[in-house]
Amino acid sequence: MDIRRPRGIVQAMKTDFDILVAGGGLNGPALALALADAGLRVAVVDTRPADARAGDGFDGRAYALALASQRLLSALGLWGGLAAHAQPILEVEATQGAPGDGPGPFGLHFDSAEIEEGRLGYLLEDRFLYRALLAAMQGKVTHLSGVSVTGQQVGPAHVTASLSDGRKITARLLVGADGRGSGVAQRAGIARIGHDYGQIALVAAVDHDLPHQGVAHQYFMPSGPLAILPLPGNRSSIVWSEDAASARAILALDDAAFLEVLRPRFGDFLGPIRLAGPRFSYPLNLTLAQRYVAPRIALIGDAAHGVHPIAGQGLNLGLRDVAALAEVIVTARRRGEDIGTEAVLTRYQEWRRPDATWLAYGMDGVNALFSNRNPLLRAARELGMGMVDAIPGLRRGFMRQAAGLRLDPMPRLLTGQKL
Template sequence: MLWQALEGAGVRRLCPAEVRACEARGDRVTLELADGESLSARLVVAADGAASPLRAMAGIAVHGRDYAQRAVVAHVATERPHERTAWQRFLPDGPLALLPLADGRSSVVWSLPEAEAQRVLALDDAAFMQELGVASEFRLGRIVSTTKRAAFPLRLQLAESYQAERFVLLGDAAHAVHPLAGQGVNLGLRDVAELRDVLVAARDAGRDFAAAHVLRRYARRRRSADTLDARGFDALARIYAWQSPSLVAARGLGVRLLDRLAPLKRRLAEHAAGL
């Protein structure tokens, strides 16, 4: 859908492509591609993932912590329809999520310790589908087919700055969070909305939309909000990692209490949805 929207907006796509150098020169930024092509623009928006090569080229450092987990991901077809409903189960090793896809399949995000993730990746399709079914308590019935599995390391990661000269970060290039809250994409979309508002306001006022003070407004607002959210998700990850029976009981009590506090529960849901 997003690729189609780009085509409809007349955006030129260079895919695949690799940026070898990024340099600001006066009121332009020049990108040198691996194939020798050179691109020039007034602003570079880096949304190239948690390992962002562009962020490194801009000299922006990151900090955070490693969860010593990997998220095993795949698309699966299930015996029963997902009914456009996301389902999540918190297991001792980490959360398992089944997320609805438009084609009727579900996207699996299964957070596991490193060694267990490697074991699950090595399973054949039949064994993987059986283990996934058991782990999900067959909520959607039997798993009837699966794509090839992949995995990515889980980290809490925040860029120390969201901007450089005629350059901004957004999405996972700016912040990476644990998937247990399912908020990674939402945070990225909020970055996009904020950047759009800031750039449009500057353009409509006749100002240089890529000027440092304009980009600083975006960077300050989003980094502050993203830091609060990321720390909140990190606290949840720590809480759900508790193994002590007394702490597990306290966690369960807190969840049940939250479920009964309708106004707070509604407010948290609205915040998660960006409302």
Template sequence: MTRFDVVFAGGGMVGLSLAVALARSGLTVAVVDRETPEAVLDLAYDGRASAIALGSKRILEQAGVWKHMDGEVSPIWDIRVVDGHPLRGVSPLFLHYDHTDLGDEPFGWIIENRVTRQALQKAAAETDGLTQFAPASVMRLDRDPDMATAHLDDGRTIAATLAIAADGKFSTRREEAGIKISGWDYDQTSIVATVRHERDHQGVAVELFLPGGPFAMLPMTGNRSNIVWSETRDAARRFMALDDAQFLSELKQRFGDWLGEVDLAGPRFSYPLSLQQAERYTDTRFALVGDAAHAMHPIAGQGLNMGLRDVAALAEAIVDAHRLGLDIGSASVLRQYEKWRRFDNVLLAAVTDGLLRLFNNDIPPVRMARDIGLAAVNKLPPLKKFLMRHAMGTVGTLPRMTRGEAL
């Protein structure tokens, strides 16, 4: 048996971000992940890119991760939200967020998940106190009032003061702890692909609401954009079955010609969409973070950002307790984390679900009402600025890392 302060089940982007932050603050951390670092960096592993808000960038900076992304991030300078139809075109009424309304900082950055994972692995390798067990799986997690003990599939045993489940929305450790989830399936699939285009996107992100679901065009480096195209499950299955030429033809019909000629720049991926919330985020010597605690539709591009906000809140609660010589796995420490994060996560999940239901509707009166609503918000600078700041993750009572301060 080996002993650590914290043991993680799962070493994805949220889990490893928190593990690095804790280890850099003087705790000993074990990360158990079934995938090797080489496997998660393969081009075929994950075709997604994520929007990293300003608050999340600060978290990654304080964790020593952002410096390893140099040259691989694309700033979002403008966001345009518009209603549309593959055949009728786009509505003349829209919502436009301009970064100059708030200052010189971009709203966020689009970063390939592969790049984020690569930066996390580099940060982990240079961080003392962090040990990765990969490939390995936690087969059973025993918890009592004094200790959490992880039994691995290779026979090793890890004892820790606190166990953290960062093993995704189908979390085995959450189920093992008896923590129920609530939510629903959207009967939608997100089709993800990267395209190369003729003209420079100039840092403009576009969210086009179509009858089948939102179609996002996210600016990447090198005259590329990441497409996040939500469709009903049956329609997505048909689109994924098309050959590249047929698929590109369908994509162009939605993408338009605003960036000139468009071509596929990599393989296609698909991901089923659902909403879920864990009934609680903590248990005896145990905490959930990221998708293990909450998962939402990508309509607002906030999934990873919400996970990173979990990182900042839980890291602060743990590190403060550690420095005071307190029990980092105590109920009071974990209660502080849950109180900090649960309302924000539930609220955003409700907002994204409401947006999806409002825009995933082609009834003419509803379509007209929401178009007028978008145009009205566009003409209300105070409301627009609040929404922009919220999207940047700089609203509310913020943990130190989110403010750009050291743990």
């Protein structure tokens, strides 16, 4: 009798790994840890040297972690070592204005005391998060540093990845966590849509004399938004979006002149400000992969969706991908399915693409609505923010959305549960 294995069930062929992750930033290692904890063989290909960004020096780069993202880090066993370095976000103030004019009369005020979780999220420096992920991978995940994936060939039961050092590695699934210019996506023939914002984000940290009280501020100005995000102590991270020409001129200034331009936008509510580290910049654009999956390929993070930094949702969107893809893979593996098949990967795409696309275009719309000098739109914006702020149920809904608590269904890792 010819007994055949049902379609989609794992074949007997041996591969080097179950999962190969291209990209060693933050999302890639987080996914690798989640899968390794569930018993899968995982490797991360990281273009940077093993000690990249692992130093102790403060450089000002930080992330606004939604509460759901913090719970994922807790489920991965990382939060215990990170909590001491994290600044809780207790309130958010969103207003519009112009340099030197101060905030407008109406705005949005989110207070964490209004939701039962008691936190909206946390600010955490890049150096602490990256180092924790790097340390946690040791002994669990094969970390191939200083190399990149330069080619991929998909077969019926596995994918073969070619590395820049000449090695070839086989896996049942290749995950692209390699950013907005994802080589994995390009080689898989996955097209992208989007547009350039004509803006550049200026990123830095400032020390100030007065305490921030755990309050995050979002100022919407005609040339782009300015986020002032609380860090531990009397220190804040800024993400300042300006039109590209102005941003380039500001970047060319020395530190003293840079502060002179920043001060009218920042205001004096925290007292005198001083630069606390180096300055960074990056161009802003919207770029969305038209598909998140291809045969034996899946995309996460910026490889799937690069968004405007309004509300600091970029990393949070990536960690939502991590949680969903990990759950889909682990569930399929436990059922005996081949984790690289279209049937399995489509579950991930259907789970994540609507949420990420909606959020990406939502932030795109907010930026378009606020980044202009139209006086009629200014009045409409003031009225809209005032109305939302005046309706408690609507305000709490926005807070829970920002905290990552309104996904349906909610991946288990985002609730703090292990897979």
